């Protein structure tokens with residue numbers, strides 16, 4: 051069920067990250083933590099000069115009289131030195147590790163509120179987890195999110211939203227990686243960029259041995275062979291626990307309660323170790339859970355008819371069409387719902403509504 055686009059990206063990073071040919075601003079390769087820091091954060095003197103000089107140059111055309119030729123010459127030199135010697139200026143024009151340096155909680159919230167439908171629990175956990183983690187300059191371990199739920203309910207989609215809020219390029223960023231393979235590759239990428247994001251799709255189908263192999267990276271170690279993983283973000287996607295999450299949502303529906311009344315604690319059992327033990331989910335073999343290496347288990351609720359309609363409207367608009375409610379209803383009604391008698395939840399979430407829409411716009 052991996053999104054094809056995501057899967058494609060992973061192949062580009064088999065080589066264990068980018069090597070020394072990268073501009074220094076990208077982290078420069080190797081494990082040089084100091085260099086990486088300077089590329090992301092603290093403004094060195096070169097930078098200050100460069101920025102100030104740039105300011106002068108920008109003011110000049112507006113008629114600011116204080117700029118005489120010598121200052122202008124100095125300013126120009128400053129800009130050039132700044133550009134050459136300080137990588138951060140480079141980052142104004144190209145993507146750098148940790149770009150969008152301070153993730154905006156408000157922007158993330160706005161994206162989640164406007165784009166992710168029917169997932170009030172996931173929204174809340176993800177917003178707090180991601181913004182809290184990014185604003186912590188010295189996390190003790192990487193952030194590990196485990197997203198669970200029915201197909202088509204937004205697990206890949208939310209990973210994309212997270213990536214876009216941390217990196218301009220979103221999933222296409224050089225610092226966002228979909229699971230491919232494995233230890234050396236993770237090490238290579240984290241060496242290049244401490245704030246790397248790794249997305250492991252279909253975790254439930256992954257061999258237990260592979261999961262164990264990544265365990266050390268998720269732990270509370272300062273360094274492993276000279277590389278620190280504490281700023282990285284690991285996101286695991288799986289359908290494990292989906293039936294139980296659905297049962298809870300169904301119970302709420304049957305007892306006439308609003309879906310938004312479901313609390314995280316109602317999902318505790320659905321996301322407990324025992325729930326994963328029943329199925330060959332891959333998770334239970336591993337000691338990830340035993341060792342408390344997963345920070346958050348995030349439930350994704352099955353989507354209802356009204357959420358499908360929301361997805362269809364968004365898709366129509368993104369294709370440049372006026373929203374036609376008649377077509378919206380017809381596409382939504384073509385989808386299949388469960389349980390058979392009540393027909394509440396979409397079998398495929400929002401996943402196939404887009405291809406169904408093609409039929410009406412050929």
Ligand SMILES: Nc1ncnc2c1ncn2[C@@H]1O[C@H](COP(=O)(O)OP(=O)(O)OP(=O)(O)O)[C@@H](O)[C@H]1O
Nearest residue numbers: 051165166167200201202203204205206207400401
């Ligand atoms: N809750 C949602 N809100 C808005 N759009 C959604 C939602 N869920 C799914 N979609 C839309 O459907 C598409 C497919 O969903 P997505 O790939 O995120 O599902 P998934 O939960 O990862 O499924 P799977 O378990 O099959 O991998 C998304 O790209 C998005 O456009």
